[in-house]
Amino acid sequence: MDPAVYPSSSTSISERLRVVASRAGLFCAGACAAVVVLELLLRLFPVSVGLYQTENREIRPLRTYLAHEPYTYSMTWEMRDAHHGRTNNYGQLAPFDYVAGSRPVIVVGNSYIESQMNDYSDTLQGNLGRMLGSALPVYGLGVSGMSMADYLELATQASAEFAPRAAVFLVVDGDIVRSLIDQPGYRHFRETSDGMKLELHPRADHPWLARARKSVGDLYLFRYVTQNLRFTLPSLGTLFREAYAQPDPRRSAAAQHAAIDRFLADVPLRSGIAARCIAILMDGDRYAIYDPRLASVPADPPEARAYLLARARKLGYTVADLEPVYRARYARDHRHFDYYPVDRHLNGLGHRVAAERAYRLLSGRGCLQ
Amino acid sequence: MLFNSYEFIYAFLPVTALLFFALSASGRATLAAAWLGVASVFFYGYWSPRYVLLLLGSIAANYCLGRGILRLRDQGRSGASGALLAAAVAFNLGLIAWFKYANFFVGTLDALTGSGIQLAKIALPIGISFFTFTQIAYLVDARQGKARETSPVHYLLFVSYFPHLIAGPILHHSEMMPQFADTRTYRFDATNFSIGAVFFFVGLFKKVVLADGVQPFVGPVFDVDPSYRLTFIEAWLGALAYAVQLYFDFSGYSDMAIGLSKLFNIDLPLNFDSPYKAHNIIDFWRRWHMTLSRFLRDYLYFPLGGSRRGRPRRYANLMATMLLGGLWHGAGWNFVAWGGLHGVYLACNHAWRGFRARALGHDLDRETAAGRAAGAALTFLAVVVAWVFFRAPSLDAASNVLQGMAGLRGMGAVAETRELAWVAVLLAIAWGLPNTQQFVTWLRSGIAARAGAYASSYSWPVLGALSVVISLLAMINGSRGVSEFIYFNF
Numbered sequence: 001m002d003p004a005v006y007p008s009s010s011t012s013i014s015e016r017l018r019v020v021a022s023r024a025g026l027f028c029a030g031a032c033a034a035v036v037v038l039e040l041l042l043r044l045f046p047v048s049v050g051l052y053q054t055e056n057r058e059i060r061p062l063r064t065y066l067a068h069e070p071y072t073y074s075m076t077w078e079m080r081d082a083h084h085g086r087t088n089n090y091g092q093l094a095p096f097d098y099v100a101g102s103r104p105v106i107v108v109g110n111s112y113i114e115s116q117m118n119d120y121s122d123t124l125q126g127n128l129g130r131m132l133g134s135a136l137p138v139y140g141l142g143v144s145g146m147s148m149a150d151y152l153e154l155a156t157q158a159s160a161e162f163a164p165r166a167a168v169f170l171v172v173d174g175d176i177v178r179s180l181i182d183q184p185g186y187r188h189f190r191e192t193s194d195g196m197k198l199e200l201h202p203r204a205d206h207p208w209l210a211r212a213r214k215s216v217g218d219l220y221l222f223r224y225v226t227q228n229l230r231f232t233l234p235s236l237g238t239l240f241r242e243a244y245a246q247p248d249p250r251r252s253a254a255a256q257h258a259a260i261d262r263f264l265a266d267v268p269l270r271s272g273i274a275a276r277c278i279a280i281l282m283d284g285d286r287y288a289i290y291d292p293r294l295a296s297v298p299a300d301p302p303e304a305r306a307y308l309l310a311r312a313r314k315l316g317y318t319v320a321d322l323e324p325v326y327r328a329r330y331a332r333d334h335r336h337f338d339y340y341p342v343d344r345h346l347n348g349l350g351h352r353v354a355a356e357r358a359y360r361l362l363s364g365r366g367c368l369q
Numbered sequence: 370m371l372f373n374s375y376e377f378i379y380a381f382l383p384v385t386a387l388l389f390f391a392l393s394a395s396g397r398a399t400l401a402a403a404w405l406g407v408a409s410v411f412f413y414g415y416w417s418p419r420y421v422l423l424l425l426g427s428i429a430a431n432y433c434l435g436r437g438i439l440r441l442r443d444q445g446r447s448g449a450s451g452a453l454l455a456a457a458v459a460f461n462l463g464l465i466a467w468f469k470y471a472n473f474f475v476g477t478l479d480a481l482t483g484s485g486i487q488l489a490k491i492a493l494p495i496g497i498s499f500f501t502f503t504q505i506a507y508l509v510d511a512r513q514g515k516a517r518e519t520s521p522v523h524y525l526l527f528v529s530y531f532p533h534l535i536a537g538p539i540l541h542h543s544e545m546m547p548q549f550a551d552t553r554t555y556r557f558d559a560t561n562f563s564i565g566a567v568f569f570f571v572g573l574f575k576k577v578v579l580a581d582g583v584q585p586f587v588g589p590v591f592d593v594d595p596s597y598r599l600t601f602i603e604a605w606l607g608a609l610a611y612a613v614q615l616y617f618d619f620s621g622y623s624d625m626a627i628g629l630s631k632l633f634n635i636d637l638p639l640n641f642d643s644p645y646k647a648h649n650i651i652d653f654w655r656r657w658h659m660t661l662s663r664f665l666r667d668y669l670y671f672p673l674g675g676s677r678r679g680r681p682r683r684y685a686n687l688m689a690t691m692l693l694g695g696l697w698h699g700a701g702w703n704f705v706a707w708g709g710l711h712g713v714y715l716a717c718n719h720a721w722r723g724f725r726a727r728a729l730g731h732d733l734d735r736e737t738a739a740g741r742a743a744g745a746a747l748t749f750l751a752v753v754v755a756w757v758f759f760r761a762p763s764l765d766a767a768s769n770v771l772q773g774m775a776g777l778r779g780m781g782a783v784a785e786t787r788e789l790a791w792v793a794v795l796l797a798i799a800w801g802l803p804n805t806q807q808f809v810t811w812l813r814s815g816i817a818a819r820a821g822a823y824a825s826s827y828s829w830p831v832l833g834a835l836s837v838v839i840s841l842l843a844m845i846n847g848s849r850g851v852s853e854f855i856y857f858n859f
Contacts, residue, residue: 023559023829030833038841077845078582080787225841229848 035221042220046074046082048227049220051116054091055210058185058202061150062157064143065091073116076342077229081117094140095120098162104137105368106158106271107358108151109170112283112346113142117339122348124170127355132368136165147178148263149187149198155271166277166367168358169267173283174299176308179259189259196262256304264308264315275316277367279358282309284323286337287344289330318361325357326350370415371853372569372625373576373846378839381412385531386632393555401555403522405633409531413496416535420494424529427464431457431504432524435511442514454512458505465501468494473700495857496535498697500528506668507542516542523549532629536622536856538640538660545635554634559828561634564809566835568628571805573839575621576854577846579613579795584852586610586788587760595765600781604773606788611760612753613795615855616645619658622854624805638663639806645752645799648736648744650714651722653752665694683719688712698759703767707758714751 050071057064065071065087074082089097093114098104107113107125115123121130125140132138139162141154151169158164182188185203189196216222225231268275282305288295298305312319326337337350346354362368370377385408392401414421434457441450466474468491475488507527510516518524527545528534548554590599590607599607623640630637640659647653654662670690676683688709695708725731736744754771761767772778783789803811817824846852 026826026829027833027836030830030835031837032833033830034834034837038837077848225844229844231844231848 039219039221042224046072046079046084047220047224048073048075048079048116049218049223051087052214052217058200060157061143061146061154062141062161063091065093067091071116074228075117075339079228080342081339083117083119085120092140093120093142094125098139099137100161101163102137103163103165104139105132105166105168105362106155106162106164107138107140107142107168107170108154108158109142110146110150110172110175111142111144112170112172113140114144115140115142115345115351116144117343117345118348118351122351124168124346124351124355124358127352128168128359131355131359136368139164145186147181147186147188148175148259149179149189151175152198152263152266152270153187153200155267159270159272164271164273166279166362167267167271167273168279168281168362170281170283170354171308173285173296176256176260176300176304178299179263180255189255189262191255191258196258198262198266253301253303256301257307260304260308260311264311264317276318276365277362279318279320279361280308280312281354281358282319282321282323283346283354284321284326286326286350287340289323289327290336290340318365318367320357320361322354322357325353329353370412372622372629373573373843373852375843375847378843381408381415382629382632384408389633390557394557398552398555399520399522402526402549405531406522406525406529409526409529409534412531413529413534416495423464423494423497424500427461427500427504428525428528430460431508431528432518432521434460435508435516435518435524438508438511439517442512450512454508457508461501461505461508465497467491468497470696470700499537499539500534502664502697503528503540506539506664509668510542516546518542518546520549530630530635532626533637536619536626536854537658538623538626538638539664540637540660541663544638548635556634558634559832560825562632563828563831563835564813565628565631565633566832566839567809567812568624568631568805570628570835570839570842571808572621572624572626572628573842573846575617575624576852577842579798580615580618580621581846581849581852583610583614583617583791583795586785586791587614590770591760591766592762593766593769595763595769597769598778599769599773600779601773601776602781602783604770604778606783606792608753608757608770608774609792609796610788612645612749612756613792613799615756615760616641616799617795618855620805622856627805641804642806643799643804645749645796646745647748648741649722650711650718650748650751653748654711654715661694661697665690669693680720680723684716687715687719691715702764703758703761706764706767707755710751710755710758714755 050069052066052069054060054063054066067087067089069091070084070086071093072082072084074080085093085095088094092098093116105128107128113124120126120140123140125138129138139158141158143150143154146154148171155167158167179187179189182190182199182201184201187198187200190199191197267273267278271278285296285298309319309321329335330337335349336347337353338344338346359368370381372378385405388404389401389408392398392404410421410425413424434453438450438453438457441453471491472488475486478484479486507516507518511518518527523546526549527540527542530540530545533540587607587610590603591611593599620641627637627639638660642656642659644653644657647656670686673686673689674682675686689712691708691712692705693708695704695706695711698704698707722733726733754774757770757774758764758767761770802808813824816827820827
């Protein structure tokens with residue numbers, strides 16, 4: 001009989017400890033072997049990997065990711081809709097390098113514009129670039145997790161770097177409310193006696209944490225669990241990134257209006273583009289269009305959305321609410337604009353619809369010449 | 370609390386097992402059994418706290434009724450014990466009739482007579498079909514002298530034991546009570562623990578990866594508006610997807626239940642034996658939901674007379690058994706149709722076997738490979754057609770799918786090759802690979818052959834490896850939200 005498994009009652013304490021340690025060692029060896037096998041196995045599949053954030057990302061959101069690095073994106077546990085690509089010289093997801101001072105049309109937004117889940121040619125910026133031919137460059141500036149407050153900084157840096165002639169801002173649900181939330185690594189509007197003030201909440205990473213994040217980030221198993229499975233364990237998750245704050249529904253409408261006012265007042269100043277050549281595209285609840293029962297509770301109150309659209313129009317912006325556009329298109333051919341039901345991000349059709357609208361609006365105002 | 374949820378895997382199961390083995394190690398076997406019973410009731414209450422009293426009331430009432438039947442029997446009062454048994458069975462059937470069938474009966478009555486009688490929607494207490502049938506079997510056997518349980522703790526555990534409580538396997542007291550009484554049950558056994566973990570892992574894999582992986586292709590076919598004309602390919606892909614989803618979902622659940630129970634040194638009966646490899650429908654029912662088949666055979670088909678009263682009566686008994694078996698699954702005409710169809714299949718199978726043996730002089734024990742393959746194909750086809758009724762939300766919906774499968778609405782095209790690949794891979798697994806018990810046997814014999822006397826040492830690294838892959842499967846499951854087992858509805 002194996003004494004490691006069946007210790008008798010007469011065994012000494014040290015012998016018992018040895019048995020327990022031996023069992024624990026065998027257990028851990030098995031667990032480690034499983035981790036290694038899973039890691040090797042996952043390396044055969046298109047796990048979401050790559051896209052390492054730059055150390056000064058929050059200060060320079062224009063350069064979010066390390067430049068010229070390959071990446072793979074796939075969604076869900078099945079690693080569906082895999083896309084492979086390489087970041088450009090600015091660390092943006094585009095198959096070509098951006099040129100400083102090239103007076104492009106810029107397309108600004110969060111993960112919807114970053115668009116890891118689509119081929120570049122299917123994105124809003126890709127579609128717009130195709131519509132414009134070689135006449136004008138179109139640069140996508142999308143950074144996952146950003147809100148309206150961050151767009152201002154992005155516009156400022158884009159202005160200094162590229163001197164854009166026109167801009168498209170894709171505003172999605174949550175952009176307004178989240179711009180009022182103090183989150184590590186992002187900007188937000190803070191109410192002061194002098195009005196809304198734009199502030200950055202820097203991340204307080206210890207150097208070892210940054211190194212650990214980079215090292216662990218190279219593991220396919222870790223990436224699979226955190227990116228494909230979106231697994232978060234609050235206590236474990238904060239080891240690698242600080243927790244995101246949730247929108248506060250009690251945030252007053254007045255604060256939202258003030259944030260919108262500040263955004264609209266600043267965009268032309270910071271981007272150096274006249275308001276008439278800035279298109280604001282407002283996304284809508286597409287799932288509700290497919291089936292009213294699927295309507296989601298919006299993060300941004302409908303009243304705030306309406307206020308943004310009305311104020312932007314009044315200030316001379318080029319404005320489009322995409323919801324009726326999607327609705328009319330869906331009534332016509334019943335095709336989804338996103339990865340329903342697994343992901344609300346826009347798919348190729350959604351981006352094309354937005355690009356067509358942006359092109360029509362901006363060209364109608366003579367901004368694409 | 371689902372077997373595949375974080376709270377079960379990381380909280381309920383470790384706490385239950387730790388305390389069970391701690392009590393066992395201190396020599397308190399009865400307390401350990403009681404703890405397992407209490408934990409099982411908590412497990413049930415986590416689902417639906419309001420039905421805990423129903424469960425406990427049912428257990429208490431049936432325990433007392435069982436004791437009463439035994440006492441009357443011991444006193445030689447056969448008539449009185451029979452009357453008490455009839456009352457007890459009526460009590461159990463009344464309970465299940467109220468909770469499971471009242472809405473169905475009243476709705477049907479209203480549809481037939483236009484009486485306008487309405488009944489508020491009665492929620493189905495989860496697992497009621499399982500714990501009720503388990504206890505009816507106990508009572509019947511008590512009356513026949515085959516069961517004699519005096520320990521209320523063991524009886525509570527027998528009925529409420531959490532691995533089987535919600536969706537089976539349907540237990541028989543004769544295979545459980547001796548294990549609850551055996552002192553070896555109350556001793557941590559690393560080999561049993563690792564075997565249980567392997568069963569649990571395989572079941573979890575079947576559920577999370579295979580069944581839930583193919584599940585998205587089922588709803589769009591069966592839940593589509595019946596006015597939509599399903600094409601041949603759409604309908605077949607949907608029907609085949611459901612056939613494999615149901616198999617891997619339910620057999621996955623059963624494997625997990627068997628594995629969980631094995632952790633506690635208790636063997637549950639097997640519930641599946643590669644049913645899609647069956648070469649005739651009789652064989653299918655020996656391999657599919659085996660504990661239900663056993664229950665229907667022992668407590669319905671045989672008491673009705675089985676095959677002892679001539680062929681017409683046998684077919685009538687088969688039909689009655691399968692119709693009631695269908696209705697057991699759910700209160701709806703689609704389940705009646707499913708059961709009826711299987712009744713017809715079984716009658717045809719028996720008639721065909723009789724014809725071959727008598728008229729053609731075939732030796733039914735010797736079949737050619739081609740004959741077996743043809744039989745397996747025909748059996749699978751028949752089973753898939755019947756599953757359409759089982760899954761469809763209405764007879765109209767079933768008719769729509771069947772018309773599509775018959776090619777009455779055109780061929781159509783494969784919209785997604787992913788769907789085709791999923792169904793093909795899952796069918797290949799169901800047909801080509803060994804089932805869980807065969808896999809575990811192969812694994813054990815392989816380890817034993819290599820490690821000899823030290824085979825049990827392999828338990829610890831196996832458990833370490835399984836803890837990692839089970840965690841990963843739980844995360845995969847968690848990434849998709851709640852995914853219940855299909856048989857929880859029954």
